[in-house]
Amino acid sequence: MSIGNSPEDERPFQDVSEEARPSVGRALKQARIAAGLTVDDVSSATRVRIAIVHAIEADDFAPCGGDVYARGHIRTLARAVRLDPASLIAQFDAEHGGRPAPTPAAPLFEAERIRPERRGPNWTAAMVAAIVAVVGFVGFTAFKGGHSGNDAKSQVAEGATTTPSKTASPAPTKDKPAAPTSEASDSAIAAAPQDKVTVQVSAAGGRSWISAKDHNGRMLFDGLLKQGASKTFQDSSKINLILGDAGAIQLYVNGKKIEDNFQKGAVERLTYTKGDPEAG
Structure with missing residues (x-):
C-alpha cells in the first residue's frame, strides 16, 4: 500500500479556456445581440452586405473572398459591436493557419531585369544601325550642300534667279505637330x-x-x-x-x-x- 497521490491525481489539469471561448463568428453575434443591434443595423453602419454578416456570424468566411478580406470585415464588425478587433483577428489567424507571409518583392524586380538582358543584342544592333544612319545622313548633307553651292554659283554667274516654288516645298510639314494624339493612361x-x-x-x-x-x-x-x-x-x-x-x-x-x-x-x-x- 503506497502513501501519496494516486497516478490519476498527477495527471495535468485540462485547460478548458480554449474550449470555453466562443468562435469568432459566435463572439460577433453575441456582442451584436447584447448591443441590441440587428443584422440590418450592423450592415447599414459598416456597409458590409447582409449576406456576408450572416455568413461571418456562422463562421463561414468563404463569401468574404479570401483571408485578407475576412480580416477586414472582422475588424469592421468588431468595432461596430464594441469588441477588440485585435483579439478576434488573432483568433481567426490561429484557426485558419495564421497570417500568410508577404510575397517577397525581389523576384519581381529580378524578372524585370532579365528582360532587358535578353534584348541586349537587339539594342546593340539598333545602336549600330543608328550610327550608320547618322554617318550616312551627315555625308549626304555635306554632299548635297556642296552640290547646291556649286549650282548657286553657276546660277549667279549666268544671271539666273532662284524660283520661289523650291523654297515653298517644306510647307506641308506644318501639319506634322498635330500627329501626337496619344495620352498617358x-x-x-x-x-x-x-x-x-x-x-x-x-x-x-x-x-x-x-x-x-x-x-x-x-x-x-x-x-x-x-x-x-x-x-x-x-x-x-x-x-x-x-x-x-x-x-x-x-x-x-x-x-x-x-x-x-x-x-x-x-x-x-x-x-x-x-x-x-x-x-x-
Missing part, C-alpha cells in the same frame, strides 16, 4: 470637367471589394475589382467610396494621384469633392 481623366468630381479606382496591388455612391446615395458600383482592373466614377458634387482592401488600391481624383499610404487589408471610407485633392 495615368492622365486619362485629367481632361474631366472642372465642375464635376471624377474618381478613378485602380486595383494595382491586388483585388479588392469596392463600393461607390454619388451625392444622392445612389449606388454606382458594388462588387469585387480584380487585380489590374479599374473603375471611373463621376458626379456633380461628391463621390463616396468604401475600399475593402485599401492597400491594394491606387486612386486618381480629379486627374491627380492620391499618395495616401493605406494599410494592406484595411477598410477605408472616403469622400471626394470637386476641390480634392486640396492644393499643397
